[in-house]
Amino acid sequence: MEKEEFTITAYTENHVGLLHRITIIFTKRKVNIESITASESEKEGIHRFTIAVTETEEAVEKIVKQIEKQIEVLKADYYKNKEVVQQEVALYKIPSKSLTNGIEVERIVRQHNARFLTIEKDFLVIEKAGFRRETKALFDDLIPFGINEFVRSGRIAVSREEHGIGEYVQQILSKN
Incomplete structure (x- = not known):
């Protein structure tokens, strides 16, 4: 597989040490983070990480699955450049x-x-x-x-879908 640019998005709770644990996932897989931004999201009390990498899609899929295993991560996904603004x-x-x-x-x-x-x-x-x-x-x-x-700054991005994964996060929050 050929390497290409991807944007990884993760909606998370805001807990000390989460950024460190997420970056360790990349380090263990020897994947360089080109940029990373963290900020509040459109959901109250929920933060959003936006991570830019150049890697194979297979490697990015594995990284996103590892990120989602973190207890404070509500949802993570990845996008190709044409799928984000x-x-x-x-x-x-x-x-x-x-x-x-x-x-x-x-x-x-x-x-x-x-x-x-x-x-x-x-x-x-x-x-x-x-x-x-x-x-x-x-x-x-x-x-x-x-x-x-x-x-x-690092990359900031939103998906070209109407709601992106934020809608999924809202469903999770509504159940609690």
């Missing part, structure tokens, strides 16, 4: 002196559909939401102006 957010801190050629920086920011988040005396912060390749392209265009700091 996904984004990442990136922040770029560049020196304010780069604004001396402000027209060029402003043109680059507009061209990439980014925005100025803050402008301080010594630096400015630009925000860009998009796919990894888009945030990387803006990074490359800003290199000549100097980048003091750069950070990119």
Whole structure:
């Protein structure tokens, strides 16, 4: 089987140590996590993990089954890229002196559909939401102006299904 990008989603209770146990599952199978995000979900008191990996579908299926064995995990599933709507957010801190050629920086920011988040005396912060390749392209265009700091969030994604696995989680919660 050929490796491809997958997004793994898990709805969980919020318990100390769960993130560690989930990452151990990947470590034991020698699978690298490209990004991981955890946040509240649409269900009160339930958290959602979104994990991006590049692996074979067979390996991802096994990982999802192992994740679901964790007592605090209500439901986990995986998706191919075409089955999700996904984004990442990136922040770029560049020196304010780069604004001396402000027209060029402003043109680059507009061209990439980014925005100025803050402008301080010594630096400015630009925000860009998009796919990894888009945030990387803006990074490359800003290199000549100097980048003091750069950070990119992990992937966030929702399934292209109307409810995704959240509906299944709601059914579990309704029974309790």
